[in-house]
Amino acid sequence: MATFDSKYDMYPAGDVGVIEGEMNIPGQGVPSGDTMEFNTLDEPIKETFLRDLRAVGNKFYHVLIPREKTSLLKEWDLWGPLLLCTFMATILQGSSEPTSKTGDGGPEFAEVFVLVWIGAAIVTFNSKLLGGNMSFFQSVCVLGYCLFPIALALVICRVILFSTQNTFLFFLRFVISMVAFIWATFAATKFLGDSQPEGKKGLAVYPICLFYFILSWLVVSHTA
Amino acid sequence: MSNVNTGELLDFQDYSPEHNRTARIDVEAVHTNQYNNSNTSYDYVEPKPVVEDDPPPKSGNHNFWTIEYYQKYFDVHTDEVVERIISSVLPQKVSRNYFDERIKGKPDLYGPIWVSVTLIFTIAVSGNIASYLQNANKAIHWKYDFHLMSYAATAISCYVWLVPLALWAALKWTITPDEDQIETQASASPTMMSLFCLYGYSLSIYIPVAILWTIQVSWLQWLLVLLGAFVSGAVLIFWLLPALKKSKYFFILVGCILALHFLLAAGFMLYFFHVPETEPEAVIVTTIKP
Numbered sequence: 001m002a003t004f005d006s007k008y009d010m011y012p013a014g015d016v017g018v019i020e021g022e023m024n025i026p027g028q029g030v031p032s033g034d035t036m037e038f039n040t041l042d043e044p045i046k047e048t049f050l051r052d053l054r055a056v057g058n059k060f061y062h063v064l065i066p067r068e069k070t071s072l073l074k075e076w077d078l079w080g081p082l083l084l085c086t087f088m089a090t091i092l093q094g095s096s097e098p099t100s101k102t103g104d105g106g107p108e109f110a111e112v113f114v115l116v117w118i119g120a121a122i123v124t125f126n127s128k129l130l131g132g133n134m135s136f137f138q139s140v141c142v143l144g145y146c147l148f149p150i151a152l153a154l155v156i157c158r159v160i161l162f163s164t165q166n167t168f169l170f171f172l173r174f175v176i177s178m179v180a181f182i183w184a185t186f187a188a189t190k191f192l193g194d195s196q197p198e199g200k201k202g203l204a205v206y207p208i209c210l211f212y213f214i215l216s217w218l219v220v221s222h223t224a
Numbered sequence: 225m226s227n228v229n230t231g232e233l234l235d236f237q238d239y240s241p242e243h244n245r246t247a248r249i250d251v252e253a254v255h256t257n258q259y260n261n262s263n264t265s266y267d268y269v270e271p272k273p274v275v276e277d278d279p280p281p282k283s284g285n286h287n288f289w290t291i292e293y294y295q296k297y298f299d300v301h302t303d304e305v306v307e308r309i310i311s312s313v314l315p316q317k318v319s320r321n322y323f324d325e326r327i328k329g330k331p332d333l334y335g336p337i338w339v340s341v342t343l344i345f346t347i348a349v350s351g352n353i354a355s356y357l358q359n360a361n362k363a364i365h366w367k368y369d370f371h372l373m374s375y376a377a378t379a380i381s382c383y384v385w386l387v388p389l390a391l392w393a394a395l396k397w398t399i400t401p402d403e404d405q406i407e408t409q410a411s412a413s414p415t416m417m418s419l420f421c422l423y424g425y426s427l428s429i430y431i432p433v434a435i436l437w438t439i440q441v442s443w444l445q446w447l448l449v450l451l452g453a454f455v456s457g458a459v460l461i462f463w464l465l466p467a468l469k470k471s472k473y474f475f476i477l478v479g480c481i482l483a484l485h486f487l488l489a490a491g492f493m494l495y496f497f498h499v500p501e502t503e504p505e506a507v508i509v510t511t512i513k514p
Contacts (some may be wrong), residue, residue: 202302
């Protein structure tokens with residue numbers, strides 16, 4: 001409070017003063033430091049799109065082959081998670097009939113969407129509360145990108161569902177989802193595991209497992 | 225770990241933000257070095273451990289709305305959580321006054337939250353498996369029910385939050401003050417947080433039970449209800465016994481705790497797993513009154 005008052009005391013009522021300064025805004029919205037080198041205002045919009053898409057695709061690649069540990073953490077974005085989440089929610093949504101007689105009992109679009117985002121947020125909060133040294137959106141970004149194997153499994157299961165179902169095909173879908181679950185958990189653990197203090201890694205990894213397990217369960221049970 | 229050194233905490237209560245702390249310590253160290261040469265070896269060593277393990281002394285004066293305020297409820301290690309889960313099922317594996325020593329001194333919210341979340345999802349998943357098994361040899365096409373999850377979530381979160389709250393209030397206002405004051409304050413009424421912690425962990429036995437409930441044998445299901453409710457209710461009573469004994473309504477409270485535990489288990493089993501044998505649409509609602 002004291003600083004607030006004193007700040008106003010410095011400027012007398014009559015003298016407004018001259019407001020001037022440089023209009024250089026330090027590039028906060030620009031994702032990488034390299035892009036500040038050249039001006040992006042006059043480039044074709046196709047290039048801008050392609051550059052962003054390439055960044056997203058690069059991250060997907062890193063999720064599929066989780067070798068490098070920091071590539072996802074350096075520059076987070078939420079485009080990939082948004083794409084994956086919207087895609088999964090669109091496929092997974094059941095019919096909107098409230099009665100379970102005719103509907104397929106599946107979740108609605110918003111339910112999957114909220115489950116993914118709230119789930120990622122809760123898992124992130126959990127690792128923050130455990131004392132992890134990682135920013136909120138970095139963690140949400142990693143968790144979102146690591147949905148990629150599960151989304152792939154969803155596509156494969158969707159293709160399998162076009163044929164007539166039998167026990168073997170159900171088993172196949174189950175195996176595919178489990179592989180995707182393990183893959184996603186492995187990738188997320190690889191990226192996020194180091195941010196936790198020793199002795200708490202298990203506590204941080206368990207919610208991640210649970211999160212991906214639920215999503216894989218949704219993928220297996222999706223039959224409509 | 226359970227008893228945080230109070231001297232350490234009192235030292236730093238004036239400087240609230242984290243950044244100031246190290247700076248002040250450095251200044252102190254420099255000052256003691258300069259002016260207090262006789263004590264240098266002692267005074268210089270003393271602040272160092274505080275700087276190094278910064279996470280432990282964070283239980284100071286953090287704002288209620290900051291994430292650091294809640295970090296003290298998540299300051300557990302993997303083996304501690306495992307030990308607490310074991311203690312909620314098999315109390316003879318840990319020391320006799322484990323609750324008084326450990327859980328009351330350092331209640332955590334990690335266990336309760338994730339045990340109940342796990343239980344919610346376990347019930348949703350195995351409830352679906354159960355309904356699949358029930359309809360396995362029928363002609364109708366089985367459909368999964370995503371919304372079992374929301375019912376399970378409502379029931380469990382109500383139970384985990386409301387019952388400890390009610391128990392805490394009951395213990396607070398019915399404890400007889402005839403004992404001497406210090407004794408009562410020290411061991412009688414458990415804090416609200418430790419009750420949350422205890423109740424959350426006490427649900428952990430229902431996770432394997434919920435998986436076993438998918439076996440569609442009626443007597444086995446009821447046996448599991450009795451077993452689960454009895455074991456975890458008994459452990460709950462066992463840990464709370466010193467506090468409960470001081471209450472005027474000892475038997476009522478014990479009865480309520482056991483009855484609610486049994487009701488929860490029976491409600492889960494009937495609603496999510498049991499196939500009614502005569503009428504197909506028997507709706508049993510799991511209402512849990514705190």
